Amino acid sequence: MSAAHPVTHHDIAMFLREKIRSGALQPGDAIPSEATLCAQFGSARGTVRQAVATLRAEGVISSGQGRRSRVVQRIASQSFDDVVSFSQWCRSNGIEPGQRTQSVTRGFAGAQLAEDFHIGQDDPVVSVHRLRLMDGAPAMVERLNYPLHVGKHVLSFDPDTGSIYEQLIANGVDIDHALRVIDAIEAPEEDATLLGVTPGTPLLRVRRKAFTASGSPIESSDDRYLFTKASFAVTSSRSNPQNVSMVSTPR
Incomplete structure (x- = not known):
């Protein structure tokens, strides 16, 4: 993303959904760490946390509770x-x-x-x-x-x-x-x-x-x-x- 089009939490959430949908992340797998996602997207930690919170609310990933969140199932929610x-x-x-x-x-x-x-x-x-x-x-x-x-x-x-x-x-x-x-x-x-x-x-x-x-x-x-x-x-x-x-x- 260019400076004119900064990465949003929607972009990061979409990236993670696609990883889950494609099977790159399987049920039980941990999602990438906050530090990894921040580095990959050049985004702030708060933006990454908002993306992860979105997927938790959808039921796609579990709560980390001090650990990295894990995939619950391939896609748990429906548009x-x-x-x-x-x-x-x-x-x-x-x-x-x-x-x-x-x-x-x-x-x-x-x-x-x-x-x-x-x-x-x-x-x-x-x-x-x-x-x-x-x-x-x-x-x-x-x-x-x-x-x-x-x-x-x-x-x-x-x-x-x-x-x-x-x-x-x-x-x-x-x-x-x-x-x-x-x-x-x-x-x-x-x-x-x-x-x-x-x-x-x-x-x-x-x-x-x-x-x-x-x-x-x-x-x-x-x-x-x-x-x-x-x-x-x-x-x-x-x-x-x-x-x-x-x-x-x-x-």
Whole structure:
């Protein structure tokens, strides 16, 4: 890096992530020392410490507790885009995403969505029902709901052409954080028909609520995956927060 472009803690954290991702640093390996990283990047010790703290917060490395931190696993965390966007999650796993839109509607919120969005039951919402594909094969039934001020960007978009999440971001929608609740259900007849399975087949259900930076709810979704297509991985350690990420099931 030149003086005009000084090394930041993001640069150092990215370097270490790539070492872990590529296998140059294996689970259990100690990361380079602060002195080594300072010399390599010509950076201050505080910058290196901030980079290491970032990876600890992500659950990628353990707390050193007086010793050098060690790799916990290859990659323990998942980007926010992968959490919210099915398309981006697929691409990050080397899978081609696809979709077959069943419906896009503007209607009234009703009791449940009014509660989810803190609006009136007669207020307008936009709802999307899609079958999602992984490498051309049925994988998940998706039901998305938005208050109208967000959903208007969906009404002007052909959801068969790609990612609704990317469309919302491109239109300046503030999607800051999300909550996911994961459980298992038996496939109802409608979902089973779309997915090509027998009614009652176990499905992995992921219900998500997304919020703006100020905490306003702007999405309520219900995604139902074939259990052969996705699972969840959790890494825990004594020193780091628990991180959860969805991982593709080997085909």
